[in-house]
Amino acid sequence: MKRSAFRGSAALAAVGVTAALALSACGGGDENGGGDGAFDQASNAIVNASDKKGGTLNLLRTGDFDSTDPGNMYYATAWNFSRLYARPLLTFKSVAGQGNLDIVPDLATGLGQASPDQKTWTYKLRTGVKFADGTPVTAKDVKYAVARSNYSPEVMEKGPVYFRQYLENPNGYKGPYKDPNLDNFKGVTTPDDQTVVFHLAKPFAEFDYLATIPQTAPVPKAADTGDKGGVNYAKSVVSTGPYKIDKYEPGKSISLSKNPNWDTSDPNRKQLVDKIEVQLGVAADEVDNRQMDGSAHIDVQGNGVNAAARSKILSDPELKKNADNPKSGFLWYTAISRQVAPFDNVECRKAVQYAVDKTAYQAAYGGTTGGDIASTVMPPSLKAYQKFNLYETPGDKGDVAKAKEHLKACGKPDGFSTSISYRTERPKEKAAAESVKASLEKVGIKVDIKNYPEDGYTGGVVGDPKFVKKNNLGLMVYGWAADFPSGFGFLQQITDPGALKGTGSSNISHIDLPEIAKMFQDVPAIKDEAGRNKVYQEIDKKVMEDASIIPMLYAKNLYYRNPKVSNVFINYGYSGMYDYANLGLK
């Protein structure tokens, strides 16, 4: 889970907010001279809904996917893209707006059947699903996919290892590359060709979220051997989706064409265009410009446009109507270390909560289209989100008087000195750190800004309690998104005292409250979602009362959609980026 911050997933705005947005968005579009789209329309609706077939879809991005191998990927954009050629057991619903946070069956016929103790999860596979070469998909292919992706860290090093973490493994199974006999892998059993049973070591009521990870997409053992197997499977993935990879040149391009053996009853994907060409390694500004001049269709980097394009789009109504500004599921925040004096005193933490100017922080992340001002740890894109604000300040610009009150209560009426850290490679975080410094100096808190390389920031800097103490890092600029859009997925890594082990923990505030630990221990066994969400809200409030996280922004991205593309909508299951598995051309 340590790389959770790499990908994000989001859910959707609360119903009221969403409806309001939808209304204003549609209104705005009409005023802008009609046309086909409206600003932010795809966040809540399908833009250019159409079943027209044919054409070549041109996708592009600045980097490369971390891998095309469904078993070896972590970024949300890769998980999203993989659905073009890989069908996991479950997936996020392909509908516009709120609904796509719902988990629906994909390769399976229904959601997981849990045993009463939440420790055994059973999935039945659809019949008639075939690989691209025509061979039928069996339960063993799913078991093999889970085994290779989670138990062979020496080969599959990029993806998360939730299954290894949750499944029982009584005989220390070492992965299929070292131990080809799958019978030794007891965590998953296959009573027949259509049934997959997962055996958990501890109860986990949210196991269905794990079944949406592309690692449950079937992999034929025969195709994962020799020169074509292992890491090289990325170049010869055997498709179960509507498209198959014809050619993958890492860093350069990916070519996909229709998969003739795709199960057309698949409710989650469309097979509209004939070919999909992905150009990799395109310069960032070129990515933006080519979408706007029409020579490429959709950016599959999934981070949104750059500053230059952002300004161009937002100031030109003709471009703006083809842009979307969905929430990404990230929370940009500044953590307060509970270990670093004087922040071991809750009053000093509260003083900072009141002192910060969140609008300045917002400016650092690109202004109002970069994120909405936050007041809770959980972003509104989670079903468990509940709005509250314990530290309200006028216009979110900070409240010097209240901050000073708490400074007095903390015994530091004249302020104190501390440090704030940010990641060197991230100019936005630098600007954010500078904004915090400027806010805090108004109440007499002196702040020294320190920067560290992004690589190892969580591992050896803010995640290392000794380092934090030694360098007096009272404040740390950070960001977080969940691997799966539940309260547990979001909160556990950054607030659970149980996640504090040695170094490398994302609980960088060093929250060690026993009552929060207890709640995290009990919540996985609660069967109903509403009951669990209540606990998550409780945890959120406890953390805010403890004042050890300053939520700054619910992150948003600005995307541009080429108006020629059809069936465009935001999928909140994958960090609030466009759903790549349903695109077509008008």
Add this chain to the structure above:
Amino acid sequence: MTAPIEVSGSETEAQPDAVLAGVDRKAIQGRSLGQIAWLRLKRDKVAIGGGIVVMLLILMAVVGPFLVGDPNQPHNDLIDPMLSRPKTGIMHSGISSHHWLGVDLPAGRDMLSRIVNGAKYSLIISFLATILAVVLGVFFGVVAGYFGGWVDTLIARTMDIFLAFPLLLFAIALVGVFPDSAFGLSGNGLRVAFLIFVIGFFSWPYIGRIIRGQTLSLREREFVDAARSMGARAPYILFRELLPNLWAPILVYATLMIPTNIIFEASLSFLGVGIKAPTPSWGGMLNEAKEVYEVAPHFMFFPGMAIFITVLAFNLFGDGLRDALDPRSSR
């Protein structure tokens, strides 16, 4: 034998113990070499222009910070929260009667104040680094040139090694492992010391080579032989006989080294290993501007111009100085 052309203003020091008493230049020329050089320099309008700009820059760096406002004071209200660029001013630069050069992004800090304060650090670092380089370069250059033999070989090869060093990469790596506080310094003080050390320590061979070459030819001259024959010891010859004759090249190359060091400091700041945020530096401002130069061109333009003007002024002045002090070079 003509008069030693390397001799500059400090004539009396250059002729201790009346070693060169027989050489009567005043009778021939009626002016000291320093005066001649000054006359030559005065005639060079371009060099004088550069010199005036250099003076103004130094004045700006010394006095300026007291005249302009706090360079770190944000003016968030001047920034459009949606378009994230200054609301007003030519080309959305935020230029106004309060902010003559506009404001930066995203915090809306006054550009003039940041440039003036940036000049302070830029000049302090490049001056002190140059002094360090000159001291090291002259010392080792003179020693190598005068003693020759294995001393020369050792020092010359060391200089070759330094010159072959991938300096920028080394500096980046070094700042990465540099502690937060060391040698009784911390924060920006330490960073400034570090930058001076890195820049100075790695540029001394440039001047060291030139001084070594000059010393090689000087040590064969009669006045050195004379001093030696009168029993002068090496330190005396080095510092009382040779060094005074080296002032001209030292002055010229030091002047020409300053702009190089300004650029070097800006490069390091641009790469994020310079002065710590939010303290302004020209290279750091360019780094911040590179993300948004299309939205706010003024953000890149003004610090870029500051570096350009400073480097150009120092170069013009340095070239003029060389021409004035060394008539052999073509003009």
